[in-house]
Amino acid sequence: MSDTTFTQLLDLAVGTVVVASFAALWLRRLVGVINILAVQGVALAAVALLLGVHESEPELVAVALMVLVLRGLVLPGLIMRAVHTTGARAEVESLINVPSSLLAASVLTLFAYAVSRDLVALADTPHAQAMPLGIAVALIGILMLVTRRKAIMQISAILMLDNGIALVMFLGTSGVPVAVELGIASDVLLAVLVLQVLTFRIHLEFGGGDLDQLTELRD
């Protein structure tokens, strides 16, 4: 693979990850948001695969495969199952409207670039310079977490936050040691599983996934 093709393909994959997080803020249907997260997971796997092939690191190629299965298939699948079995209402409810969400996300992207200036200055590869985009995706995940009031949307937001960190990991350092990578993956899987179980219970207990009902505990 020539260097230009590599760079173009990598840009495309990274771009897809970022656009997916904006799209997740824009979409109105829960199912749509979950599908776009699956797309984000696949694009993330593509980033890892491209870097693995380019730097001829078989370990990274294996990690790419794991990312594809976990973030492209299993995790979105688990969230989708929670939607179907709880019969959660299909509409996204947000504390702020879509245009403001998108505006805030753009500001966060600029902010990510601003705070990581010193980090980027260390970068010796073109893809390491794109690292702030991963921080931006993570920040957009946090934005989604604080503005969305549905249990399922909060799980999705945590998944997006994690995808952003994974993007930083791939772009900045071509991943972390495989043992740590595996540990992170299994922790994320377990966290989503537990969140899914809690979502079932919230639906059983409160008859809906609306987190505004969680107000029993206060001082």
Place this chain on the structure above:
Amino acid sequence: MGGLVASLPLVPIVVAVAIAILGWRSLTAWASAGSAFVILAVAVAASVWVVDQGPIVALGGEVRLDALGAVVLLLIGTVASITTTYATTYITREVTDGSATARRATWYGILVQVTLAALVVVVIADNLGVMWVAIEATTIATVLLVGHQRDSASLEASWKYLVLGSVGIATALLGTVLVYYVVRHSGVDVDAGLSWSQLVPVAGRLDASALRLPIGLVIVGYGTKAGLAPLHSWLPDAYSQAPAPVGGLLAGAVSAMSMYAIMRFTAIARPALGDTFIRNLLIIGAIASLVTAASFMLTQRDLKRLLAYSSVEHMGLIALGVAIGSPLAVSAALLHMIGNGTVKAVAFSTAGEVERHLGTTTLAHTRGLLDRDRFTGTTFALCLVALAGLPPFSLFASEVALVRAGLNDGLDWVIAIALAAMMVIFTALAVQAINVLTGPATNAPIDVPIESRAATVATRVPLVAGLVMVAVLGVTIWPISRLLEDAAAVLAP
């Protein structure tokens, strides 16, 4: 010794498997306490070894226990021994009176053991990434334990705990990954990777301006997980809804892991970044925690929430010690960690007893607790006295040392604010202690079934032993003075 330390996480795992197969019964309940005692015994042996011969290394350097790790391992062993021994009666009672099914008791046993295994891994792994994975594992396991009671309140608490905990822990991961990035791009030996023992010697060569954001993220992320204000809102809910022994485990050991992680990162960041950045960030967290704790404790109506906010206070004090960073301050912070952890293990377990005798943990009903049950009343009052920082308990000694260390470093204003907050907290705790010790009981008594002698002993011995230990450490520090010195030298060479 290396092999012993490296295989320590397997002990709770084996016990977890045994509980999974045999269910929660008298034998496995005691095995679960047994694994905690094994951790404590190995911690004591390892501490002696570390003071004598330096760090224990095993598995080709993947496992490393230095003096700082030994102190924290001692804390884990102590807190785990107290809470699991108490749980042998607490959980069995729940099964007997029908408030928990046998299946839930089994899950409880398994999850506590998994938590213990993860806690041990946090301390013995010489790898910042593995440390993160293990801390996240403690979060996931304890989320399920917080939801043990299966009512709407515990459901709410576990949701908040997991969501906010995930954000905190994710922030810490982002910081860890970026530290790794800075290491890889600062021209230091790439092999150092994520091993803290190899990073500390080369830390001075890391790029200072690039390190600022990653370290900030690590402190904020793990700070959230430790319960430092302003990101503590999950904590009172989680601690108060968890079963009593789990509350002790969370407040005593799990929260200390995040402080331990922060300590490891400061050891790496200080040579490159200098004092100011880390100190300012931690002082903000410390003061915010102290002020928050003071304002919520004064008007607190629930006993477990009172203890939870007391944890916010003490985490703040430990953060203050790390912020000051002198050898005196760090050893005071570590002693404070041991004192607070042990007393919290006893206090939450006692809260379980209070609940049993009064049917509630509302503070208004603890009036005259001493009359109702002499043992529970005395223990509870002593816990409040210890947490308020009165002698002979070790929290008094460590608080005095912290104040001295702060004044030595010219942090007069910070110490003044901290002292004011501590006075308010002292008042809040003293009022509750007097409430327990005096006056006739106001509410109707509950019939407490008479228990076997063995059950009574299993309930009381760990509580008394914990308080005695903290009192002894308050009077004379010599059993662990060398260890604390060595541990402080790890952070403040």
